[in-house]
Amino acid sequence: MTTIGVLGGSGAVGRIVVDRLTAWELGKLRVGGRDLERVAKVCAQAPKAHTEPMRVDLNDRDELRGFCADCDVVVNCAGPSYQVLDRVARAALAAGAHYVDAAGDLVAIDALGDAPPTGLADRAAVFSAGLMPGLSGLLPRLLAVDGPPARLDIYVGGAAAIGPLSAVDALLTRGPRFGTALAAWRNGGIAPNALRPLRSVALPGFRGRVHAWPFLSAEASRLAAELGVEELRNYTVYVTEAIPRALAAAWADEDAPLERHVPAVAAAAEADLAATGPYYTMLFQAVHHDPAPGRPRRLELHTPDSYALSGVVAALTARDLLDERIPPGVHLAAEVLSPRETLTLLADDPLVTGVELI
Ligand SMILES: NC(=O)c1ccc[n+]([C@@H]2O[C@H](COP(=O)([O-])OP(=O)(O)OC[C@H]3O[C@@H](n4cnc5c(N)ncnc54)[C@H](OP(=O)(O)O)[C@@H]3O)[C@@H](O)[C@H]2O)c1
Structure with missing residues (x-):
């Protein structure tokens, strides 16, 4: 069975990742954070799914290794992202998993590039899978088709x-x-x-x-x-x-x-x-x-919750990875997701309260 690790799954971004991945029934979810009670509460809200709460501090090498073990994809929503940099990506790739980061940006990609992990030969690490950065670099492409x-x-x-x-x-x-x-x-x-x-x-x-x-x-x-x-x-x-x-x-x-x-x-x-x-x-x-x-000359998208919508983008990226729609290597989400399909999917998401492309 497919196993997806959601690190930081009890946070503002991570909770929605868990919610959407559960709804899409993509496999078993391992939900991690330092406070086990918090992640257990998130898991309890997804009764139909296979969810496994796990206590993990990403700063503890062994705990992080244990969290990533047997995962097909690890979605990281813990941070602060610009201090965590490539730490979780390296652990995920070493475990043979793909990696998605709701943030990270070029500074994390730089850090990963300092000593590229061998896992990248057949696995992908996708950074900036959120709203900004993320959708902010993806959606404008629809005005340049x-x-x-x-x-x-x-x-x-x-x-x-x-x-x-x-x-x-x-x-x-x-x-x-x-x-x-x-x-x-x-x-x-x-x-x-x-x-x-x-x-x-x-x-x-x-x-x-x-x-x-x-x-x-x-x-x-x-x-x-x-x-x-x-x-x-x-x-x-x-x-x-x-x-x-x-x-x-x-x-x-x-x-x-x-x-x-x-x-x-x-x-x-x-x-x-x-x-x-x-x-x-x-x-x-x-x-x-x-x-x-x-x-087209104008695109508008509205949401009441930019954090939660970042979680939707991270979840969509994980789904694309499991569907083998993203090639191995290191990427920014804006450069590997489909702008058209993402907008279509977001338009149907309850967290998007308006979309206009004219
Ligand atoms: N791209 C975008 O548009 C975008 C938008 C919003 C946020 N973000 C980024 O997404 C990340 C999450 O933001 P958020 O607002 O969801 O944060 P949050 O609500 O504070 O949630 C953080 C989550 O990470 C866990 N966590 C924190 N430190 C950890 C550690 N050392 N080990 C394991 N788990 C840890 C927390 O649980 P415990 O405290 O129990 O460990 C919690 O589940 C941030 O890096 C933020 O910059 C990106």
Whole structure:
């Protein structure tokens, strides 16, 4: 019987991975985390499935090895991702399993590349299988099916609670392997300081006035280069300026341990939630040189829960791996999932409250 390990299965992302994989009846689920009671509770909510709660601390080599043993796929939703890097991927591949990471990004791929595991000859490791990164690099491809747009604008954001673990990841999202603030992609390269924050603007699909911060992520640069767009602008959208302010204060305080700023980031996210309630919007807009009729120029996707939707993407990636639709090697989810099929599947998912492709 197929065995799928979901590490961090009691978290905001992991719970949905367990829920969807259970519903799709893909095999036995081994659900792991440090608090056995929490993972047992998640397993108990999936009575029909074969679920096995397991206590595991990913920082304990033997426990992690035991968790990955006999798995066909390991889905990692534990973190902080930018501290965990390739640790779980290596254990999964050593056990002969495929690997899916709801985050990870290029920094984890870099770490894995330092000493590539032999398991990659016939197994795949797929990183950034979430919403952003993930869908943010996948869905814009639907606006480029008839050739690259001259310009692509990406706006992703809204209001969501940020737990302590994800707050650490938000604070670690710094440096060129993550992206460049205020930069755009222009004519084949990164154009530094090309953009300014859009303060208090109205954007389609976002509630009230929002603040859009230009951040040319590494994912967006790869997308622009691959599609051959002349210009790409990538914005993270906030409903208040509380989060960018909290991040800026933390990054300015270089001597303090990162953890000291976690409560401020979490509180800023709460302030956003109080302002609008939970919602997340992905807006992609293309400008074509040849705006022929029928050529798509705008894609909008709405969800009340960006964390849970990341779990759906991670679960879809695990399913594609089990169906042998992803070749061996190391990948970003945005570069191996099918944009069309993913959008079709998401449109039917209860966590997606609206999709418009026009
Ligand atoms: N790509 C995207 O769009 C996206 C979106 C949201 C989140 N993420 C990423 O997804 C990851 C999970 O976020 P989340 O909000 O779901 O976090 P969360 O709610 O805090 O859940 C974390 C899970 O991991 C487990 N865990 C934590 N430390 C562990 C350890 N040392 N060993 C084993 N298990 C451990 C936790 O259980 P115990 O505490 O009991 O161990 C829990 O089950 C983060 O890395 C986050 O950055 C990505």
